[in-house]
Amino acid sequence: MGRAARRRGRLAVELVRGITLIAATITMGLIAGLFYAFAQAIMPGLGQSDDRTFVAGFQAIDKAINNPWQAAGFVGAPVFTSLAAALHLGPDDRSSLAWIVAALVLFGVVLAITFRVHLPLNDEIQAAGESDHIVDLAAVRERFESKWVRWNVARAAFCTAAFGCLAQALTLFGGS
Known part of the structure; x- marks a missing residue:
């Protein structure tokens, strides 16, 4: 393979690494923004409503x-993010790799919170039935709201940190 072909191959790999x-x-930014919107607007807004509106509103959003x-x-x-990490394992430029791996670890925490806290709570509030037929709306809300909100703030923070790590990785990649 000639020098020009090798150069084109390296450029193609760099392009794929950058796009990934x-x-x-x-x-990551989109998901961090979603969690942030829930933390800063959606749940505080629902929190100001009566029990029936809170339960029905959250069920509809879910x-x-x-x-x-x-x-x-x-x-x-x-x-x-996993693909980006794999593509940065080569010996050429690994300056972004640590930041990408950090983002993966942080998003792993996000996934753990989502699957261990939020999805079970979401399932529970859905299983309570339609808000017009729930006998004790206050109890349904009480079992759900504070835990969901508290853990979503944590989830938003971890996801935003993961986004920040990827932004740093992208900056380093662009400067290499």
């Missing part, structure tokens, strides 16, 4: 959020 890191950063766009971001963040 950009995709990881964007998807149903609406389960869609392909949200799934693409939530799945895309760890997939693209």
Whole structure:
């Protein structure tokens, strides 16, 4: 293989590495923004409502959020970040690797919180039934609200930190 062909090959690899890191950063940012919106606006807004509105409102939001766009971001963040890490394992430029791995670890915490806290709570509030037929709305809300809100703030912080790590990795990659 000639020098020009090797150069084109290296440029192609760099392009794929860059695109993958950009995709990881964007998807992580979207998910961090979603958790931030819940922490700063959605849950405080619902928190000011009566029990029936709170339960019905959250149930509706939970149903609406389960869609392909949200799934693409939530799945895309760890997939693209893992792929970016794998593509930065080579001997050439590893300056971004530590930041990418840190983002993966932080998002692992996000996943743990989501699967151990939020999804079970979401399932529980859905299983309570339609708000018009729940006998003790205050009890349903009491079992749900404070724990969900508290852990979402943590989830938002970890995901935002993961986004920051990927932004730093992207900065280092662009400067190399």
